[in-house]
Amino acid sequence: MNSNPKTALVVSAHSADFVWRAGGAIALHAQQGYAVHIVCLSFGERGESAKLWRKGEMTEQLVKDARREEAQRAADILGASVEFFDIGDYPMRADKDTLFRLADVYRRVQPEFVLSHSIKDPYNYDHPLAMNLAQEARIIAQAEGYRPGETIIGAPPVYSFEPHQPEQCEWRPDVLLDITEVWDKKYAAIQCMAGQEHLWEYYTRVALQRGVQAKRNVGIASSRNIVYGEGYQSLFPRVTENLA
Template sequence: MSKIQAKPSILVVSAHAADFVWRAGGAVALYAERGYHVRIVCLSFGERGESAKMWRQTGMTMDRVKAARREEAERAATILGGTLECFDLGDYPMRVPDEALLRLADIYRELRPEFVLSHSREDIYNFDHPLATHVAQEARVIAQAHGYKPEVPVIGAPPVFLFEPHQPEQCNWKPDVLLDISSVWEKKQRAFTTMAAQEHLWEYYTRVALQRGAQATRNSDRKIQYGEGYARVFPMVSEVLA
């Protein structure tokens, strides 16, 4: 049994290099501290749509932007306790060939994740985001299919949680899970600072975390300072309702 298989795992499928930091960095840090192996798959470096600050520099090239965004994402993942894997599928537009889809299905089979985190199913501001979550969920279905690589055991049915888009109201996204990330907020905030190409978002996502924390407090009997919101895709299966 590999070291990855020897402990529980979770999978995060991020469209771009920074998405997992803003939207799921707290969950990554929280579960890494709990001993989980956290694999973060970035489908794109965000080299066009999320790198405007870099493109304003004289003499900037695509290779330099990609290298910088990869370095930022790797440093953020290390701070949070996750392991980063980059697919480099392009950006604006991002296109996902079958090889990449099956590569992700193989990661599901390797990790056998306890749950999966990815984007909202709608985003009128960024078409790469719903594409990423579609790919994450299609790969999950392939990894469940007995006819796909029958020599490799299929996975079960890991729950899928959709993290918060930048403008949730316009994306028809509503949280039904509020995760308390107060204990790992300092790590998430440090991971923010690696994303120099999007410094304008540091304060915004701090406000989001405070707001979700306030909502979590209102919906519990605890004082919660920082939170992350998630929407479930599949019903929760349980023997109790509490």
């Protein structure tokens, strides 16, 4: 066992977002030995849980409990740890204490990379807020003057995972990740999201589409049997010693 594994951080607005959009990346890196940690800012109890509310005799706390259980089971399948900030949704609002709390997670996790939402999303204002929090907390966690004496973080690359309607969010992937070998884990995690069953096949189609694109970009002659993929957009330049 590696006592000091590489780490990754995922900042998810709602408790199912990390599954649809980054479940493959989480499972793949966990399989590679990374300690992946997920922060769910809210449970999505108001705006992401219509099926639960339609059952009747439901309270906000009961919905939160159901969503927490779903997300925890999904994270366990993917091989990640998860924590819940429970700051609410529709609308989501974050104060300075929430920002510092997330900065403390960065300091504790020391991530090699960070995944969160698209910078724009006209359909869901909670999503850009999550990315803004992820970015600002990253900056704070880099500051020597924040909690002096603690170990600061470096400059982990930040990737925006795929929004539900990419074109409307001005999102264009510049990274295609082959998740074929962990697709079974991602789909098992997807099936934990009983409150949003209508999205199961949608995100299966997304994964197949990105898989086709990934296969094309490695070349038809490649021996890699890519079937499923995930798309990501990098926020910062990649520093490298060669362009291969």
